[in-house]
Amino acid sequence: MPTNASFDYAVLRVVPRVERQEFVNIGVIVFCLEKRYLAARVHVDEQRLRALWPSLDIAMVRQHAEAVVRICEGDPSAGPIAKLSQRERFHWLISPRSTVIQTSAAHTGVCSETEGVLERLFTQLVSSE
Numbered sequence: 001m002p003t004n005a006s007f008d009y010a011v012l013r014v015v016p017r018v019e020r021q022e023f024v025n026i027g028v029i030v031f032c033l034e035k036r037y038l039a040a041r042v043h044v045d046e047q048r049l050r051a052l053w054p055s056l057d058i059a060m061v062r063q064h065a066e067a068v069v070r071i072c073e074g075d076p077s078a079g080p081i082a083k084l085s086q087r088e089r090f091h092w093l094i095s096p097r098s099t100v101i102q103t104s105a106a107h108t109g110v111c112s113e114t115e116g117v118l119e120r121l122f123t124q125l126v127s128s129e
Contacts, residue, residue, distance in 0.1 A: 004110050007032035007117060010094040011104040011125050012042060012068060014061055016053030018098055024048050026065055028121045029072060029103065030114070031090040037114040038086040040072040040093075041122045056100075064101050068093060 012027035027042030042065040046058050070078035071089055081092055094103045111117050 004112050005032055005034035007035075007037070007109050007111055007114065008090070008106045009109065009121055010106050012040070012065065013102050013104065014049055014056075015100060015102050016049065016056050022052050023102070024052065025126045026061070027068065028118060028125055029068065029090065029093055030118045030121065031086065032111070032114050032117075033087060035114045036086065038072045038090055039118050040069045041118055042066065042069060043126060061101065
């Protein structure tokens, strides 16, 4: 029987104009130390982002969003951060920033299996479908 484990997650956001405090959720990062799980899912919705900032560099947003996924996977092409432990990568990814791409505060949950947690959170917090 699977045992319960706590996990942390944060929402990845695009904040086109920090001074207006408007944002669009574009992804979720999930970390479970006990299950040795770190993953992210992202979706850059160009139409929603253009509604907030028509001149936003969408290619740059996509590039950075995809880098988050690669960092979570430990992909060497993501640079030196990807070589850190899962815990270090997660905390680096969710550290506060005043840039166009930011994360929410970390939130906590409990799961018996990590399978499906990322999808469920992505559907609840990001998906517009």
